[in-house]
Amino acid sequence: MRCPSCGSLDTQVKDSRPTEDSSVIRRRRVCLACNFRFTTFERVQLRELTVIKRNGRRVPFDRDKLLRSVQVALRKRSVDPERIEQEVSKIVRELESLGENEVTSETIGETVMEHLRNIDDVAYVRFASVYRNFREAKDFRAALDELSEDGKPIVPAERK
Structure with a gap:
């Protein structure tokens, strides 16, 4: 995952947890280059529409x-x-x-x-x-x- 602050691809997941309805995974990440913390969301995609x-x-x-x-x-x-x-x-x-x-x-x-x-x-x-x-x-x-x-x-x- 690319860091939104510095653009580095070197990021690490610090915490993962599902949302209430378990349809999305929320991940807290940290950039190893600049220590910027950010959140990403991962969801299932059945098909490209x-x-x-x-x-x-x-x-x-x-x-x-x-x-x-x-x-x-x-x-x-x-x-x-x-x-x-x-x-x-x-x-x-x-x-x-x-x-x-x-x-x-x-x-x-x-x-x-x-x-x-x-x-x-x-x-x-x-x-x-x-x-x-x-x-x-x-x-x-x-x-x-x-x-x-x-x-x-x-x-x-x-x-x-």
């Missing part, structure tokens, strides 16, 4: 981009960062278990929306507004109607 964009372009799947998208949707919402990481891992496993090496961006978007629906209604609507390219207020109403169809009443939060 390629994303087929709407315009037909093919790009490698980027888990970090998916994580950032989910984090943006959940910004300023009271969701534990560990839960966000777990949901992103579930989404990635679900995509990898489809059995295909290529997955469409639509499949990814719909999968993310399913998971966000179970986490937070506001995050679901935020993500849907970007993913589905909302143009008018009625587009938001349709997304809210989808949520209420699930038997979840949409009730405004009480003002403090």
Whole structure:
């Protein structure tokens, strides 16, 4: 592993432990050249995924981009960062278990929306507004109607 401080390849693992759901190994490392300490995470990757964009372009799947998208949707919402990481891992496993090496961006978007629906209604609507390219207020109403169809009443939060 390359040291992020000095670039040396001479690093040593000081501590390894699994995360709560045991899907990731957290490793504390130290650079033997400059004594810089840093953390790495190791996770299982079932297959190399390629994303087929709407315009037909093919790009490698980027888990970090998916994580950032989910984090943006959940910004300023009271969701534990560990839960966000777990949901992103579930989404990635679900995509990898489809059995295909290529997955469409639509499949990814719909999968993310399913998971966000179970986490937070506001995050679901935020993500849907970007993913589905909302143009008018009625587009938001349709997304809210989808949520209420699930038997979840949409009730405004009480003002403090």
